[in-house]
Amino acid sequence: MRDTGKPNPIVDTISNVVGAIRADDDMHEVAKAHDALEPKAIEKLSAAEARRQPTIADAVASVLRAQGRDTTPESLVSGVSREDIAIPTANGALHAFVYRPEGARNAPVIVYFHGGGWVIADAEVYDGGARGLAKQANAIVVSVDYRQAPEHRFPAAWDDAISSYQWVAAHAAELGGDPTRLALAGESAGGNLAVATAVAARDTGVIQPRHVLAVYPVAQTGSLHTESYIENAIAKPLNKAMIEWFVSHLINSDEDKQDPRLDLEHADLSGLPPVTIINATLDPLRSDGGILEKALTQARVPVERRIYTGVAHEFFGAAAVVEKAAEAQAYAGERLRASFV
Numbered sequence: 001m002r003d004t005g006k007p008n009p010i011v012d013t014i015s016n017v018v019g020a021i022r023a024d025d026d027m028h029e030v031a032k033a034h035d036a037l038e039p040k041a042i043e044k045l046s047a048a049e050a051r052r053q054p055t056i057a058d059a060v061a062s063v064l065r066a067q068g069r070d071t072t073p074e075s076l077v078s079g080v081s082r083e084d085i086a087i088p089t090a091n092g093a094l095h096a097f098v099y100r101p102e103g104a105r106n107a108p109v110i111v112y113f114h115g116g117g118w119v120i121a122d123a124e125v126y127d128g129g130a131r132g133l134a135k136q137a138n139a140i141v142v143s144v145d146y147r148q149a150p151e152h153r154f155p156a157a158w159d160d161a162i163s164s165y166q167w168v169a170a171h172a173a174e175l176g177g178d179p180t181r182l183a184l185a186g187e188s189a190g191g192n193l194a195v196a197t198a199v200a201a202r203d204t205g206v207i208q209p210r211h212v213l214a215v216y217p218v219a220q221t222g223s224l225h226t227e228s229y230i231e232n233a234i235a236k237p238l239n240k241a242m243i244e245w246f247v248s249h250l251i252n253s254d255e256d257k258q259d260p261r262l263d264l265e266h267a268d269l270s271g272l273p274p275v276t277i278i279n280a281t282l283d284p285l286r287s288d289g290g291i292l293e294k295a296l297t298q299a300r301v302p303v304e305r306r307i308y309t310g311v312a313h314e315f316f317g318a319a320a321v322v323e324k325a326a327e328a329q330a331y332a333g334e335r336l337r338a339s340f341v
Helices: 008-022 027-038 058-064 127-137 155-173 189-204 227-231 238-252 254-258 285-297 321-341
Strands: 078-088 093-100 109-112 140-144 178-187 211-215 275-282 304-312
Touching: 008 027, 027 058, 027 304, 058 078, 058 127, 078 127, 078 140, 078 155, 078 304, 093 127, 093 155, 109 127, 109 155, 109 189, 127 140, 127 178, 127 321, 140 155, 155 178, 155 189, 155 304, 178 189, 178 321, 189 211, 211 321, 254 285, 275 285, 285 304, 304 321
Parallel strands: 109 140, 109 178, 178 211, 211 275, 275 304
Antiparallel strands: 078 093, 093 140
């Protein structure tokens, strides 16, 4: 009989009970709303099926409706407009959203990369984080839809990331921004891309970003036995089995895990601009943030890391309904603004 993709009922029940105990009330409401949408177990699906599963953004919309609130992004983050653009690269055009704070003129520009394990999700799913950054940093945000695995395996997403950053650096003024004040940001897989793109910019002579924001970034895939992987092995919405599934779709062979673009822990990080790392306690990637912080410190890169308790992976974009997400976005905006002075 074909596996329907439904989560293991015993593991699912344990995960829900543990999550209810450890999560803040508002984070738990989002988790319950996501469960009500009946997502299947990503690790049991094809990539195409996985991309059709309900997201945390869908769960946030459900919570907003239950609260009788408007779910339109413009009402949740006022004063930020959004425009579709195409970024030309050697491997084809990339879709991107450009977020502009109202009245912004010659504003800083942040190139932002969404999460999803380099396999699922897109810029639309991560609208909440990108839009919130535009508001909090008072900056133009360009959120890029890079190519995804398994159709485009490693290092396609990294090639797209540096190509899109180079294009934005060359066309920032046309977007209404200041080409001398650039930054990189990303969530999860996108957090890895943000740091790796800063390294690539350093090595290719492109104008350096003023700051890098890495929200629960992937710092390495060589070991899934860190403290937080063990502690959050069956957590929601991200667990160890899902990450194994993402990596299996991404890499061509185990050798790719040692490539410094993916293995940031052992990359040459010297000369990078200040980095801000944001982590959540209920997240398998929490320890990766600590690994990256240590590697940056050893490379003498200014770094500041903040861990938010009681929240899970994907919390950052849920500022409309999760208090600590709003706090994290405000903190990220403060750090970015300070670098743009």
